[in-house]
Amino acid sequence: MRKVTKLLVASLLSLTLLVPSVSAASSASLEGSSEGKTSMDSHATAANATKAASFSDVPKNFWAKDSIDYLVQNGIISGYKNGKFGVNDPIKREHAAIILAKALGVDKESAPNPGFRDIPVTHPAYDEIAVLTKYGVFSKAKYFNPSGKLKRSHMAKIITEGFGFDYSYLVSFKDVKSSDPFYKYIATLGSAGIAGGSNGYFMPNKTLNRTEFSVFVARALEPRFRTGVQVDVQSVQYLSDGRLKMNLIMYNNTRQSAFNIKGKYELYAGRTLVAKTSTAREFKNVTIGANQKKAVTFYFSTSEIKNKVSLKDISLGYEHSWKYYQ
Incomplete structure (x- = not known):
């Protein structure tokens, strides 16, 4: 079905694999991780319809x-x-x-x-x-x-x-x-x-x-x-101080509360890389309950912005890690 998948790239959200994993983080908590890609398109609009x-x-x-x-x-x-x-x-x-x-x-x-x-x-x-x-x-x-x-x-x-x-x-x-x-x-x-x-x-x-x-x-x-910590892109905008603001809805599709959530992101407009983080950054004071969602904000610094282009046809590649109690 490769042919069909290629035909759907423009209309379907990316099918980049999510890889959930579990490893010992400390004597008190465990750690999970995931990766994937999402975009602001017609499917996201329909999914958020009232x-x-x-x-x-x-x-x-x-x-x-x-x-x-x-x-x-x-x-x-x-x-x-x-x-x-x-x-x-x-x-x-x-x-x-x-x-x-x-x-x-x-x-x-x-x-x-x-x-x-x-x-x-x-x-x-x-x-x-x-x-x-x-x-x-x-x-x-x-x-x-x-x-x-x-x-x-x-x-x-x-x-x-x-x-x-x-x-x-x-x-x-x-x-x-x-x-x-x-x-x-x-x-x-x-x-x-x-x-x-x-x-x-x-x-x-x-x-x-x-x-x-x-x-x-x-x-x-x-x-x-999908399982793990996922995100939807709600909006992106350049700020007057040179940074780029990204409003996200973060989903915790696990059976445990997720905390110490860290994200590493690559933002694209069409095929052009707009911004990229070199390391994962923590969402301070953000805890999301099991099977819950939360609105969060992420800022790309001026040094992380690679190309300042029109913010259309947005897609976001992401890697997440988080901690949880068994």
Whole structure:
């Protein structure tokens, strides 16, 4: 799916991998780290929209509400006619194809017949299945099994191939051996902060529900949903004293409060490097609770500004480290 990913660069947020890690920082605390890239674009605007999706089975405090809202606002997923989202309903392979094709922006493309005996041209998901098979997201076979339930291992393959993630093996799981045919996909999503597993286990044969699949797609599209400490760029401006001010929303997508948060940043306008920090700097007196967010401000010094150009088509590369108590 490399070709599709390249076509989406201008419209999707960067899919630079997030690498969460844990190491001993002191006898009292542990340290985590992450890296990634985000941008001020149409997806960020939609994600910050005040209008939220309304489903009778998705309360305001539902753990995946933000991810579901994001996909609904971007026209990627919808609920049922009865007003429900179907949070616990198993995700069928045909529905996963429709959602993924919309997320990748290829649902309107034409493609040759994929040759599945159970997918006639009249099938509701024919176009989406055909185009994803063309790009190698789905493997060619005699049957597609459209009504079959999607396993976590299969999800790892179609997300990795669909979004063109580079294979990474920084994270492994106790129940997925290197000889497993899905190992490289599962390890890649674990390394990318998209699939965290549970207590070191991935549960590759467990089937997914609509909520879980939505979360994985949202994380693939939007770095701020991934595990670890993430950021969204809200605004940037040059100051009269020569510095550059950057307003951020910082997200702590972990189960522990994060403190002693440090950031290292590279700010771009299009392909031009605007500003870059040489070392990580701490956000003084900033603590963010588990699964909480906070508005923060970061200043590039005059010496860190590399090119003073118009602040358009902004993207931000970042590295974060933080401490937390187990």
